Amino acid sequence: xxxxxxxxxxxxxxxxxxVTLSCSPISGHRSVSWYQQTPGQGLQFLFEYFSETxxxxxxxxxxxxxxxxxxxRSEMNVSTLELGDSALYLCASSAGLAANEQFFGPxxxxxxx
Amino acid sequence: xxxxxxxEGPVTLSEEAFLTINCTYTATGYPSLxxxxxxxxxxxxxxxxxxKADDKGSNKGFEATYRKxxxxxxxxxxxxxxxxxxxxxxxxxxxxGGTSYGKLTxxxxxxxxxxx
Numbered sequence: 198x199x200x201x202x203x204x205x206x207x208x209x210x211x212x213x214x215x216v217t218l219s220c221s222p223i224s225g226h227r228s229v230s231w232y233q234q235t236p237g238q239g240l241q242f243l244f245e246y247f248s249e250t251x252x253x254x255x256x257x258x259x260x261x262x263x264x265x266x267x268x269x270r271s272e273m274n275v276s277t278l279e280l281g282d283s284a285l286y287l288c289a290s291s292a293g294l295a296a297n298e299q300f301f302g303p304x305x306x307x308x309x310x
Numbered sequence: 311x312x313x314x315x316x317x318e319g320p321v322t323l324s325e326e327a328f329l330t331i332n333c334t335y336t337a338t339g340y341p342s343l344x345x346x347x348x349x350x351x352x353x354x355x356x357x358x359x360x361x362k363a364d365d366k367g368s369n370k371g372f373e374a375t376y377r378k379x380x381x382x383x384x385x386x387x388x389x390x391x392x393x394x395x396x397x398x399x400x401x402x403x404x405x406x407g408g409t410s411y412g413k414l415t416x417x418x419x420x421x422x423x424x425x426x
Contacts, residue, residue, distance in 0.1 A: 293412075
């Protein structure tokens, strides 16, 4: 079974730009969660989508948004990029029950200059 | 809210040494507990999990027991190898649903380096 894939793997943007990251979950998984990983803050939960609906959201500003498509693929968007948005963005898929383990993709490394 | 505290790193060991990485948690409900490992340049891989008190998760020689009385989930391995060098994360998800859907709460991570 193919794992979680994320594209692109690396991105370089400048302040003020916007960016879209993509995540394809494991086949059959309907839940996709997104996380931001930085050296200072560690791993922080952004949001989770299940069957095209956002079920849960972390404490990030409205510049961070996401969506999920009918095939369970998900995208996250960051508008008006700031230097502090430089991070590794990880997505994870699961079957969708609260206790299910999550399977992570390799991440997208975003650098904001 | 939920939180996870891991022992401070980095941890440096010689090959075949015994490993313990401490993890304690705070949760309002009845969480499931996980250990994830991250190798350089990669995403997180699930190492083991436990879903209820006294469960023992195990994988690749690593073990952790869900201790509700001490709210702990310490990771152990009897004999580490150089290939175990990585960052280890303890995490929980609250099984209450609602605001816990799809959300893992992570500890800060512990860097493990194993020398030959």
